[in-house]
Amino acid sequence: MRSESTIDRRQWMAILARAPRETLERLWSEVADPPPFTTLKPAETGLVMVRARCGGGGAPFNFGEMTMTRCIVQTSGRIQGHAYVAGRDRRQAELAARFDALLQMPDRQAPLLGTVVGQLAQAQAERRDGRWADAAATRVEFLTMVRGT
């Protein structure tokens, strides 16, 4: 579990980008007196060309595209919230952008990091560790047989 105090904006955006819409909806409904928002850029779906590297570590090449949705909102206090999330869920992007804005408000940041971001991060860490445990259970030691000894 990562320490909350070290989480920067880049990290909470990554966590919000991986949060399912239903979870974000629930967490949003629990936010105490949310500020009014205006939409600077309505949620819009487009493509990102995913690059990889020749040989894994060499010069970049264009591997293939993926869908992504982006959204920018602004609070009445002119704080901008951005979201760039894989997939086509516009509501997810809008909620992620709103949380990004709230997380930049000094009075709200610490409690939100403890609740919203903390919960999401924990769920994501559990999923990741569970998947690794599934994989690690299939770890194998191959032995080379030597004939005639």
Place this chain on the structure above:
Amino acid sequence: MYVAVKGGEKAIDAALDLLARRRRGDDAVPELSVDQIDAQLSLAVDRVMTEGSLYDRQLGALAVKQARGDLVEAAFLLRAYRTTLPRFGFSEPLDTARMALARRISAAFKDLPGGQILGPTFDYTHRLLDFALLAEGRPSVTDVVRHAAGEVQPAMPRVTDLLADEGLIERDGDMTGAPADITRDPPHHPAPRDARLQALSRGDEGFLLALAYSTQRGYGGNHPFAGEIRYGEVAVHLHVEELGFAVDIGDIEATECQMINQFKGGGDVPPQFTRGYGLAFGHAERKAMSMALVDRALRAGEFGEEAASPAQDEEFVLSHCDNVDASGFVQHLKLPHYVDFQAELLAVRALRAAFQDKEAAQ
């Protein structure tokens, strides 16, 4: 040449309606949901995303459903869909060394830092039909064995990086460069390796598999070993100008294959292994391995090898590996060619008349 034809609207409507009903199949059988296809036919979705060159699991599953399981048709649907969306930008190059692994094996090295992880593989199945799967409504397996619960994935460096550190294998080379984009500019030949890898990434698995097999059977062989195959999740980062930093937008699944091939050296360079590289969306090992073999075959010129086999012929491979192109051109033969054919008929009749006149004169 094909010319516009009129008429047939009613027949076409009826054909579309019949297609929709055949897609649905017997009403007595429950309809498949897109979520079910994504979850239970996930390798079909992976192939469609790879060859459609668009990573979106839900759309891949929808395409499989709409195409009635015709995966080449489904890839075509994704290609068509992508043209409707704006492109927001290019990601930072994936860091596959930091993949959250579900599988990682090497057929060349037994002892790898981090170990060999078999993962969800068909490799050790007996390929016997499992009639237990015919029985519906079985509870899913719940007593999962998690020997390693609580463990965090250790560092799992790419095998080729380990060998490269000893100088035994060619390195990846320069990390910079502005890659070609064959979706915007068709490749010119000879195409640089980045353009070739882009074309191979979206190329038809069957075509690349056959070419890869041909290299193993002696048509441009280069003695390959599966240096490493890894499959898992890798984060995608997008640099956002307004923010001034790269945002992690989420994970995609990918399969990477590092093929290790026989030595090359000469001049000031001591002999070292050469390499071929394969990368595919989702879990697509056969595709990634085939791509790596063909990538290496296409590097013949770079290593001063004689390029006499189909798999080494860049223009042949790149011009024919795309199944959307290939399927379109083959299947366009179904469109009305009435005028064309009429012209050919006239020509053959004239030739036959001339032939008969000549016979009669003799």
